Amino acid sequence: MTLHCAVLDDYQDVALTLADWSSLAGSVEVRSLRDHFTSEEALAAEVGDCEILVVMRERTPVTASLLARLPRLKLLITSGMRNASIDLEAAARHGVTVCGTASSSEPPAELTWALILGLARHVTAESTALRNGGPWQSTLGTDLHGSRLALVGLGKIGTKVARVGQAFGMDVMAWSRNLTDERAAEHGVERAASLEGLLEAGDFVSVHLQLSDRTRGLIGAPELRRMRRTAYLVNTSRAAIVDQAALLQALREGWIAGAGSDVFAREPLPADDPLRTAPNFLGLPHLGYVTRHNYEGYFRQAVEDIAAYLAGSPVRTLAQPAAGD
Incomplete structure (x- = not known):
């Protein structure tokens, strides 16, 4: 048969x-x-x-x-x-x-850097202006060298992202509930004592955790408000780790400089989802893998x-x- x-x-x-x-x-x-x-x-x-x-x-x-x-x-x-x-x-x-x-785990780590670099150098805005006959240069990029990369999670993908950050000359720190000083030191990374401390210190915050009951909604409005107004948030893990309504508010009200995401609460993302037109947001259709x-x-x-x-x-x-x- x-x-x-x-x-x-x-x-x-x-x-x-x-x-x-x-x-x-x-x-x-x-x-x-x-x-x-x-x-x-x-x-x-x-x-x-x-x-x-x-x-x-x-x-x-x-x-x-x-x-x-x-x-x-x-x-x-x-x-x-x-x-x-x-x-x-x-x-x-x-x-x-x-x-x-x-x-x-290499492809999602690589895509994380596409988002970080895209945000840091305003690639979408500058490319769109170039293609549409807009102004020649209108933004100031953010230097990676000397900035602090803050990793929420230091697993298979997080360690790869850390290694690239170090190659760029960034200071790298990480936090997760299970992260030890020994593992952080093994990868040349500073271990943050708390998520709050990590978010307050990071210039680029990148999420690399598995979704579970403990990580769902881990980064909400209080956590986003702890970030620097000049900082960027990147999520290539799972959308539910970051409160999507709080992220939209953070972008609209300028709590942070911008955000990049490859993951969404509903996929494919509905055509009328407000994140599609949120300011300083770089979104991709779940291309990590x-x-x-x-x-x-x-x-x-x-x-x-x-x-x-x-x-x-x-x-x-x-x-x-x-x-x-």
């Missing part, structure tokens, strides 16, 4: 060309869906015939209610080895095996996951994650 597999949210329409799916021919029929479904009912109608789904990160939440609409589903594959938008307990109840793929090398790895290993499942020996299975940051 031929099984049916759908790849969801393939925005660039590359899933079927970046990996060799031919090894599954005869056993699995694969199709790619480029458009994002906002309705569970519409999505279930589209993929209700599928025994296998491949999802991209957290673009489409796989909830208990969606799983209940997909009685044929047996295998769910996500890019990366962690996906907070999959209800793993519900998947287990429905007899759905959940597998992941490897992921590189969207690189050719990463995608080739995702889809190649998705094929491997399917083959292993069909052979009766699933690989890279996902378990319920422990809370933490």
Whole structure:
């Protein structure tokens, strides 16, 4: 019997060309869906015939209610080895095996610097003026050399961002609940005693924590008010770590110099979302992990996951994650 597999949210329409799916021919029929479904009912109608789904990160939440609409589903594959938008307990109840793929932490670290540099040198405003015949130079950039980079989190991505900051000649400090003096020293970073102290000291504050109950809403209005009016906030982690309403207010009222984000509470970001037109805001459509090398790895290993499942020996299975940051 031929099984049916759908790849969801393939925005660039590359899933079927970046990996060799031919090894599954005869056993699995694969199709790619480029458009994002906002309705569970519409999505279930589209993929209700599928025994296998491949999802991209957290673009489409796989909830208990969606799983209940997909009685044929047996295998769910996500890019990366962690996906907070999959209800793993519900998947287990429905007899759905959940597998992941490897992921590189280099691309999101690199994109963090695209946002930092874009903000520091007003790249969007100056480029727009150049293309539209506007004034020749209208802004003053912020020097990275000699500035302080404040990292909220010093994990896989945070340490890479720290290393680049040091190469720019920045003073780097970091904070997280679990950060020790030893780990900070290992990476040549000063450990801040508190989040408040970190925010008060930073010229560029960059968020690199996992989303959990402890980190949700970690940076709200009181924290943003502690930042310098000349400071910038960058978030390439998860939107919910920063209170989005407070961030919008901070930008509108000039609590901080600007902000950059690759993550949003709702994705794709609605056309009328006020962050799209917020002053001094540099936003990107969640591109942190969207690189050719990463995608080739995702889809190649998705094929491997399917083959292993069909052979009766699933690989890279996902378990319920422990809370933490």
